[in-house]
Amino acid sequence: MLRKPAQREGSPFTGLSPVFMKEFADHLSSARMMVLMLFVLAFGAFPVASSLQQLRTVTEQDAFLFLRIFTSAPDSLPISFVFALNFIIPIMAIGLGFDAVNSEFNRRTLSRVLSQPIYRDALLLGKFLGGLATLAVALTALWLIVFGAGLLLLGLPPRGVEVARAACFLVTAIAYGGVWLAISLLFSVIFRSTATSALCSLGLWLFFFLLWPMIASAITLGVAPSQIRSAEEYLAIEQVGLVLARFSPGTLFSEAVVGLLNPETRTFASMLPAQMRGVIQGAPLPLNQSLILIWPQMTGLIAGMIVVFAAAYVIFQREEVRA
Amino acid sequence: MTDNVIEVRGLLKLYGVTRAVDAIDLDIRRGEIFGLLGPNGAGKTTTILMLLGLTEVSAGTVDVLGFDPVRQPLEVKRRVGYLPDAVGFYDHLTARENLRYTARLLAIPRRDAEKRISDAMESVQLADVLDKRVSTFSRGMRQRLGIAEIVMKKAEIAILDEPTSGLDPHATFELLEMIRGLKKVGVAVLISSHLLDRVQSVCDRVALFNHGKIALMGTVVELANKVLGAGHPILVEASGIDIAAALRGVEGVQTVVAEGEGGWRVVADRDVRASVAQRIVSSGGSLTRLADLQPSLEEVYTRYFQEQRHAA
Ligand SMILES: Nc1ncnc2c1ncn2[C@@H]1O[C@H](COP(=O)(O)OP(=O)(O)O)[C@@H](O)[C@H]1O
Numbered sequence A: 001m002l003r004k005p006a007q008r009e010g011s012p013f014t015g016l017s018p019v020f021m022k023e024f025a026d027h028l029s030s031a032r033m034m035v036l037m038l039f040v041l042a043f044g045a046f047p048v049a050s051s052l053q054q055l056r057t058v059t060e061q062d063a064f065l066f067l068r069i070f071t072s073a074p075d076s077l078p079i080s081f082v083f084a085l086n087f088i089i090p091i092m093a094i095g096l097g098f099d100a101v102n103s104e105f106n107r108r109t110l111s112r113v114l115s116q117p118i119y120r121d122a123l124l125l126g127k128f129l130g131g132l133a134t135l136a137v138a139l140t141a142l143w144l145i146v147f148g149a150g151l152l153l154l155g156l157p158p159r160g161v162e163v164a165r166a167a168c169f170l171v172t173a174i175a176y177g178g179v180w181l182a183i184s185l186l187f188s189v190i191f192r193s194t195a196t197s198a199l200c201s202l203g204l205w206l207f208f209f210l211l212w213p214m215i216a217s218a219i220t221l222g223v224a225p226s227q228i229r230s231a232e233e234y235l236a237i238e239q240v241g242l243v244l245a246r247f248s249p250g251t252l253f254s255e256a257v258v259g260l261l262n263p264e265t266r267t268f269a270s271m272l273p274a275q276m277r278g279v280i281q282g283a284p285l286p287l288n289q290s291l292i293l294i295w296p297q298m299t300g301l302i303a304g305m306i307v308v309f310a311a312a313y314v315i316f317q318r319e320e321v322r323a
Numbered sequence B: 001m002t003d004n005v006i007e008v009r010g011l012l013k014l015y016g017v018t019r020a021v022d023a024i025d026l027d028i029r030r031g032e033i034f035g036l037l038g039p040n041g042a043g044k045t046t047t048i049l050m051l052l053g054l055t056e057v058s059a060g061t062v063d064v065l066g067f068d069p070v071r072q073p074l075e076v077k078r079r080v081g082y083l084p085d086a087v088g089f090y091d092h093l094t095a096r097e098n099l100r101y102t103a104r105l106l107a108i109p110r111r112d113a114e115k116r117i118s119d120a121m122e123s124v125q126l127a128d129v130l131d132k133r134v135s136t137f138s139r140g141m142r143q144r145l146g147i148a149e150i151v152m153k154k155a156e157i158a159i160l161d162e163p164t165s166g167l168d169p170h171a172t173f174e175l176l177e178m179i180r181g182l183k184k185v186g187v188a189v190l191i192s193s194h195l196l197d198r199v200q201s202v203c204d205r206v207a208l209f210n211h212g213k214i215a216l217m218g219t220v221v222e223l224a225n226k227v228l229g230a231g232h233p234i235l236v237e238a239s240g241i242d243i244a245a246a247l248r249g250v251e252g253v254q255t256v257v258a259e260g261e262g263g264w265r266v267v268a269d270r271d272v273r274a275s276v277a278q279r280i281v282s283s284g285g286s287l288t289r290l291a292d293l294q295p296s297l298e299e300v301y302t303r304y305f306q307e308q309r310h311a312a
């Protein structure tokens, strides 16, 4: 008696661009965006300023001096700019996405908008892309500010390869933001209350930042034999820990960033003496080698973003539109 | 095909095991105002959402202007305007910006859109607040803005869910006038409401809805004749003589029932007001009120379901 969902006609992307434009414009002009930017500047300015201070006094030759602005942590406060980004980006993304869908319910605009010739697909994707574009604009602005400050204070231009690596870093940061944007969008679809949705997103963020590293190491210790007999065994156990840690998007982001901004990075685990044969310690990898190194992390971030978005999509399709 | 803009056959909606809409048949004709009336929870909103393809259909078929809302929702939604129950707009935007967003979703070319927006706002008498934020709008203004959206869309069918709920009598009157205006330009209008008497005046035909089923369908007079019996009810208020006896003597009078203090409800087979007045005055009574009673849907409704319950 019940019939199967019939094949629907018309492109699922009909109306995508007006939704995207509206979301993007709304975000850019919102007070919330101003607050987020201030927040980012406050947290980003200090590490950048102090690392610049320190780098100006460095006299030894460093081929990647410019990249050190991003990664070096001042002695006074062991927080580098990228570390700050690691926890600021999720907050920005959550701030942009936590009320994306449920606010339309609460304002009772959803059924009116969906009664226009548009599928839910376009609405959700438009909201996601609008948020992602906003995030990209904000991060690019921040990136340019840091770059400009570097130019002014270090007084020497970055080399081409440094610019390329820093640009890859920017892309990674946007992808990392995309993961958290998708997560907050998912909660905004699940919960009608914006407060609950924000709370869940922030809760998950806290979980990954505070709890997950501890849980991962506890599990690793649990599976480890009481006596480690060989270096191989040690590495195998270390590998378990790494894999567990990589469930957190923050780990993927920081590994990718390390690979990009520290060109000397060859692996994220320890190396056996046998593997080190023929490796010149401290010699930088060419960019394409570094990209190959971080490729799994990048795909992990993008796949995570897609999976979470798909979950939000499936739930949203089934949701009743009436408030 | 006939001149129906909406044809519904055996439409069913299950929520778990409850039948929110229970295999209804419904036709809406071109250019008419059709009232979908019934108490809260009767299934009106669910029916409307299925007409628009906004919720899944459990069984049955719907045809809207030749399109199937299940398979071709975009085509349907391009041609049908919808004013949801308690409509919302983006409060931080002005009325114009809200309508502009809709116009973009409808892919109306920009230059056209501006003209259409101002014309539509003119038609619902909101032209002076075109550039005011919607957050400053009253409930009635929001409803009118919703109508303006439908006008701008140049919809062939307008579906209005509880458009008068929460409005004061004056705002209700204005809104009903605007709905008549839609009909004048050839739009078929489907109104759902739980306030039967409020909207009965604008409806050409109505369907009385209860527990997911359509109990009665037709013009208000048809329904009244069917349920309250054929006849012409009037209200008489008079004193001084034995009114009931005097009334019963008038030719054509069928029933006389006391109603309130010194009032009688008289049903006759024709309009007997003139002879009633004459009879009362000539026999020395004083006539204080003589009114033609429109059949009230509320009454039809109550009576019908009372009878159903007794029958059961
Ligand atoms: N999402 C839902 N899940 C389960 N039951 C629902 C849902 N939405 C509506 N109903 C039920 O369907 C029936 C019809 O509701 P509705 O169409 O909103 O009535 P009306 O608009 O006439 O007041 C009600 O009994 C309501 O409880």
Ligand SMILES: [Mg+2]
Binding pocket: B041, B044, B045, B046, B085, B161, B162
């Ligand atoms: Mg309803």
